[in-house]
Amino acid sequence: MLPAVTATRYVTPLREGGSLPGLMEADDLGMYVVKFHGAGQGRKALIAEIIGTELARALGLPVADLVTVAVDPVLAANEPDEEVQDLLRASPGLNLGVDFLPGALDLDTAAFSIGAGPAGRVLWFDALIGNVDRSWRNPNMLFWHGAPYLIDHGAALTFHHNWPARSFLRPYDAGEHALLGCDPALDAADAALAPLVTAATLHAVAALVPDEWLTGEPGFDTPDDVRTAYVEALLARLDARDAWLADLRDTVASGGRTRERGERPDNRPRWLGGSA
Secondary structure: OOOEEEEEEEEEEOOOOOOOOEEEEEOOOOEEEEEOOOOOOHHHHHHHHHHHHHHHHHOOOOEOOEEEEEEOHHHHHHOOOHHHHHHHHOOOEEEEEEEOOOOOEEOOOOOOOOOHHHHHHHHHHHHHHOOOOOEOOEOOEEEEOOEEEEOOOOOOOHHHHOOOOHHHHOOOOOOOEOOHHHOOOHHHHHHHHHHHOOHHHHHHHHOOOOHHHHOOOOOOOOHHHHHHHHHHHHHHHHHOHHHHHHHHHHHHHHOOOOOOOOOOOOOOOHHHOOOO
């Protein structure tokens, strides 16, 4: 299970996120970026966040720690923003917290060089989980303590919005991936990471998803049935990688749909402070 904390104070909304995550303080005195099951993207965004983040961790990619955050709707009473009030009231019980990285900066790959090896591993990983949200417009990477950190995997695993997972075998569109300009070493990444994506690893990752976010999923009898479906989908994706790796190599060779020189992403989270 993920570590469990209880929210004690709502600090501020993070309006750069489409689902209005919030910075919250918890009873362990930690600060967390909390993503709510009552937000428009719902519990499946939280499931994808756990599976994506914890699989990345198992593959040695840098990610922040996750916790479950118990939210009492009574916290909404002290919030002046009606949108925040509604979100807190719609999200009682367990929500997902991402460890707040104080002083982190939004990583602009035009200003920060990432080596071919790390770039290849991130691109390979994103293709495996079908992460559609790491473009140069929105890299979803932070620079913290001298290293890049991957964040926001809630848009991955798109197949779970429409089971079964046959559509998950389609090629991955990396045409605007944030790391295309870093000459990603895909074959080295495949050799290093593919052996780590085992059934045991995937089952351990899926086991971290709380039962209540899986209960009642149409077409499945139990939460464990849903977990097994995630594992099988990712193993099938792994087995089909010869096809999507070929497409990725072509995209890397062509350079994809990269931004024009001097054009910068406009998604800097102001709450992070600092400059790139």
